[in-house]
Amino acid sequence: MVPLSWYLIFAAALFSIGMFGVLSRRNAVAILLGIELMLNSVNINLAAFWRYGDVHLMAGQVFAIIVFAVAAAEVAVGLALVISVYRSRRTVVADEIDMMKW
Amino acid sequence: MTPNLILFLILALVAVATALGMLFSKNAVYSALFLVLNFVTVAVFYLLLGAPFIAMAQITVYAGAIMVLFLFVIMLLGAERLPDTHVLPWQKPLATVLTVILALESTYLLWTKARPSGAVLPPGAEVNTVDNLRAMAMTLFNDYLLPFEVTSVLLLVAMVGVIVLVRREKGQKS
Numbered sequence: 001m002v003p004l005s006w007y008l009i010f011a012a013a014l015f016s017i018g019m020f021g022v023l024s025r026r027n028a029v030a031i032l033l034g035i036e037l038m039l040n041s042v043n044i045n046l047a048a049f050w051r052y053g054d055v056h057l058m059a060g061q062v063f064a065i066i067v068f069a070v071a072a073a074e075v076a077v078g079l080a081l082v083i084s085v086y087r088s089r090r091t092v093v094a095d096e097i098d099m100m101k102w
Numbered sequence: 103m104t105p106n107l108i109l110f111l112i113l114a115l116v117a118v119a120t121a122l123g124m125l126f127s128k129n130a131v132y133s134a135l136f137l138v139l140n141f142v143t144v145a146v147f148y149l150l151l152g153a154p155f156i157a158m159a160q161i162t163v164y165a166g167a168i169m170v171l172f173l174f175v176i177m178l179l180g181a182e183r184l185p186d187t188h189v190l191p192w193q194k195p196l197a198t199v200l201t202v203i204l205a206l207e208s209t210y211l212l213w214t215k216a217r218p219s220g221a222v223l224p225p226g227a228e229v230n231t232v233d234n235l236r237a238m239a240m241t242l243f244n245d246y247l248l249p250f251e252v253t254s255v256l257l258l259v260a261m262v263g264v265i266v267l268v269r270r271e272k273g274q275k276s
Contacts, residue, residue, distance in 0.1 A: 043156070050151075080263070082175060
């Protein structure tokens with residue numbers, strides 16, 4: 001059996017990669033891709049804790065399903081914002097979206 | 103080396119490799135496709151953990167619906183490639199440093215601290231996936247009925263919000 005900490009370290013690695021994507025990419029769509037990766041790595045943690053804790057308590061899996069729904073809502077709103085910004089500014093580069101800068 | 107351990111190592115390698123591919127491909131379409139592969143690999147992880155329902159939900163919701171939405175938007179906006187101008191020269195080094203700090207710190211803490219004192223299920227025992235699925239459905243629709251309904255309201259709100267955001271005003275030309 002794989003130790004629990006291996007799953008957690010693997011999830012932390014995916015989370016870090018996703019965070020690097022969010023911090024370093026300049027394409028707004030690519031930033032959203034990084035956020036998806038981070039949400040996904042959190043789900044691995046939930047499933048692993050469910051499996052290594054009490055298997056008869058299903059809360060871990062239920063939370064994972066709720067995270068799925070929240071991720072779907074988040075990506076829909078995020079992409080709508082990207083499209084809306086693209087309409088007014090003709091760009092998806094995060095550096096050039098500076099309407100809130102004074 | 104048990105079969106589970108070998109599977110875990112191969113899957114972890116593939117998942118990290120595809121995540122890095124997502125990070126370093128210049129073309130956003132390739133990024134999205136690498137991420138699809140990553141999501142499918144993570145779905146196999148759920149199967150390895152004995153959670154078939156979230157594995158399938160992962161494939162349909164993440165690898166299917168969400169990534170198709172991403173590809174639609176990337177192609178709609180023509181955002182595959184961006185001009186290579188660096189407005190913030192310190193952005194990438196700073197991001198690298200911060201990410202390495204986070205990765206090392208979390209790996210160290212998880213390696214030293216995350217040791218369960220005693221698993222309820224003896225390690226190595228297989229979970230019965232069908233009973234498991236039934237129990238999960240009972241939990242979801244009994245104990246967690248209110249969060250479930252709130253999630254559906256959240257999806258409805260998101261849908262309305264999206265329609266409001268991208269709707270064109272009358273007489274407005276895009």
